[in-house]
Amino acid sequence: GLGDVYKRQALNNLEWERFSKMFAADATVFFPWGGARKAWDKGASAQFKSMFDAIKKRRGEQGPPYLRIAPKDAHVQVAGDVAILTFQLGERAASRRSIVWHHRDGKWLILYLHA
Numbered sequence: 001g002l003g004d005v006y007k008r009q010a011l012n013n014l015e016w017e018r019f020s021k022m023f024a025a026d027a028t029v030f031f032p033w034g035g036a037r038k039a040w041d042k043g044a045s046a047q048f049k050s051m052f053d054a055i056k057k058r059r060g061e062q063g064p065p066y067l068r069i070a071p072k073d074a075h076v077q078v079a080g081d082v083a084i085l086t087f088q089l090g091e092r093a094a095s096r097r098s099i100v101w102h103h104r105d106g107k108w109l110i111l112y113l114h115a
Contacts, residue, residue, distance in 0.1 A: 008071070013064035014052045020045060024102060024109040032094070032115045071097070083108065 010018040027040035031047065038044040059066050071087035081103040089095040100112035 008069060009065070012067045012069055014056055014066045015064075016049060016052050019048070019052075022110050023113075024104070024111050027110050028112050030114040082111075 007022060009015070010022065023040050023045070025041055027044070028037060029040060029044035029048075030037050031044075038047065055066050069089060071089065074085065074087040077084045083101040083103070085099045085101065087097055089097060098112075098114040099110055101108045102111040103109075
């Protein structure tokens with residue numbers, strides 16, 4: 001499914017190739033730091049890659065999983081070829097996340113991520 005363990009493992013293990021393939025080339029990302037909105041192909045991809053590299057460098061000896069992201073209260077709404085996944089990472093309002101998936105070319109891709 002859209003929020004399955006396989007996808008979460010790509011993030012927790014900082015598997016760049018698998019993680020980056022979840023995003024549509026025209027995806028938009030709102031990052032939790034600085035309130036910046038960036039297109040996937042115009043900086044968002046590079047920002048995620050930089051974050052992955054920094055965390056791996058800092059925690060390199062421990063090996064994967066580098067993160068322990070465990071969504072709570074996940075809810076999926078599907079409307080045709082679009083799905084919205086909402087969840088929380090903690091108890092504060094700032095921990096809310098929204099992901100819009102678009103089904104194209106036979107697979108679900110992230111079109112919008114508000115982190």
